Amino acid sequence: MPPTARRVLMGLLLLAAAGFARLGFWQLGRLRERRAGNVVTAAARRAPPIALTPALGRTDTLAEYRVVARGRYDHAREIVVRGAVLQGVPGVRLVTPLLLSDGGPAVLVDRGFLPAPDAVTVDAKGATEPGEVEVSGIALPMPAGGGEPLEHGGRITWRRLDLTGLRARMPYEVLPIVVQQGPNSVAPSFPRRAAPPPISDGPHAAYAVQWFLFAGMAAAFAVLVVRGNRAGPRPPA
Template structure:
């Protein structure tokens, strides 16, 4: 009797179901391990970034301004802000998770006509209007230490947001990404092909507030991996219940 019932699970119809369930199970397990691999990559990248922060700051000049070669390196630059040409980066959060913007200002390098974009840090969203940004103008020459990064490029996807001016305007005051080539079109000084993410102020209290470069999370990869493994476990349990139901069917 039991053998005849078990043979039901070896019929062509059930063999097709077994194959389909096995394929789905293997896909879920593969996705779970893929996310674990991404987690290891993220942790390795975080360690490399922390190690780079321990290196002495390089003096940034027009000669060594290679965003890809300097990516993640600590740099130092002297110059004067072009305050009137500041813009903001939209949809940025503070280290405590509060929505806001980042203030992005060109800094003209001492002794040259060239400038570099400096991400000076977080501001509350309601302070992104030009009249309010004027309160953060710095007229004196400054020395900035920060992390160098290559320009941010819009992904090749029709769903990726674009930086466009408002109707009737030519200047874009708020940007999604640090698009150096795009911002160059509305900046008087020639921009270096990179930008600088300013390091936090010693007192840690003033605005704009730079992000803490040591605050590097693992991202969502572990959570995603657990989700895929959970789905695989649920599939096994549900499929086992279906087979048990078939075996007990008269």
């Protein structure tokens, strides 16, 4: 390989190694942020359950806290979140507005998973819970936007919960959280309640190792290029 080409290749390899290393350190930073957030989440879940009442005031700070609410479900405005999968089985998630007993805004309750062959079409008539109910679960923040509502079989389905889109369709105020109802021994088989989202470090450590390996490989190839350049061409025999 000509010397100029070797120098260009070595420079590109060193540049790639630096870029890979930077991505590795970025993932380590993300890992530190994730662990700091995990400490806050774990503390919130250990706290005593908070009763959702109109007198509570702001609820957007309740993310990851255990909450309890009493009221009646508005099944007429039930929300179907399409594209769910549970243990390889396609289905939907059933989210129902709960009208609080003490009046005030409604809170959305993720009541769980219902199987559906196409992950869209579902008959939720058998999943109604009439009368006053008490709901306990984890409060999770509700994203704004990206709901992508679609009409299918006379029912609106959503790609995900969308606070802005849902508030525009509801005749009453909706709190900016969704209660993920936890499993219990008296709950029906379906909707299948979901366990709280796990607290974990995520994939950041593995990604960091991956990027550092790429950086090491690129640097090693650069060293091989330098050594090959120093060795030079062999004289003819």
